[in-house]
Amino acid sequence: DSGVTQTPKHLITATGQRVTLRCSPRSGDLSVYWYQQSLDQGLQFLIQYYNGEERAKGNILERFSAQQFPDLHSELNLSSLELGDSALYFCASSVGRGPYNEQFFGPGTRLTVL
Amino acid sequence: AQSVTQLGSHVSVSEGALVLLRCNYSSSVPPYLFWYVQYPNQGLQLLLKYTTGATLVKGINGFEAEFKKSETSFHLTKPSAHMSDAAEYFCAVIMNYGGSQGNLIFGKGTKLSVKP
Numbered sequence: 576d577s578g579v580t581q582t583p584k585h586l587i588t589a590t591g592q593r594v595t596l597r598c599s600p601r602s603g604d605l606s607v608y609w610y611q612q613s614l615d616q617g618l619q620f621l622i623q624y625y626n627g628e629e630r631a632k633g634n635i636l637e638r639f640s641a642q643q644f645p646d647l648h649s650e651l652n653l654s655s656l657e658l659g660d661s662a663l664y665f666c667a668s669s670v671g672r673g674p675y676n677e678q679f680f681g682p683g684t685r686l687t688v689l
Numbered sequence: 690a691q692s693v694t695q696l697g698s699h700v701s702v703s704e705g706a707l708v709l710l711r712c713n714y715s716s717s718v719p720p721y722l723f724w725y726v727q728y729p730n731q732g733l734q735l736l737l738k739y740t741t742g743a744t745l746v747k748g749i750n751g752f753e754a755e756f757k758k759s760e761t762s763f764h765l766t767k768p769s770a771h772m773s774d775a776a777e778y779f780c781a782v783i784m785n786y787g788g789s790q791g792n793l794i795f796g797k798g799t800k801l802s803v804k805p
Contacts, residue, residue, distance in 0.1 A: 577732060577734070579732070608792075608793075617795060617796075617797045617798065618733075618779060618795040618798070619795070620792045620793055620794070623792065631792050633792055665732055665733070667732075667733075674783050674792045674793055675721045675738070675740060675783055677735050677738070678733075678735070678793070680732030680733040680734065681732050682730070682731055682732050683732055
């Protein structure tokens, strides 16, 4: 158990819909990272927040957005969903700001778009 | 642009045999290098990382990796495979731009099977 929690574990929705994925980092970790894992694209970095502020952006679509709240939990919002958004979405957390700090991964949220 | 190549999407070894998972990166500047493991239905777990210093890095569960700058490689090895090593392994890099680092870029992964 990494100490990072993600909810829900599974999510099934239809095209065009909007969903919110939630992540609670390990106690004391200030950075939260979001990743997407799909069969065709592999594991891709989406976005990082550090202590409530966006720190780095990766291959995140404009239809996706994220935020980190004062209690440090984070939410990833996915809108106007397409079939290709079906994937496993991981959240990770680390103590520091830099990505070279060990990142602890949650168990993931499996999103299925029908 | 930097990239990470893992040779072999599937590797199968017998229990007790040597495990060798290959990773090459493309970068003119030595990056930070990582190996992560993903067990079925779980998130990723850091096995080991190389940032600076000794090029032979020891990690958890008996794994180690050697950074070879001349070969731009960071292959993962374990002398004797155990059934519990069956998992997917990901090599990842971070470019070190002096004081500013990018984020993790992952290879496609190598699924390791261990036969009894």
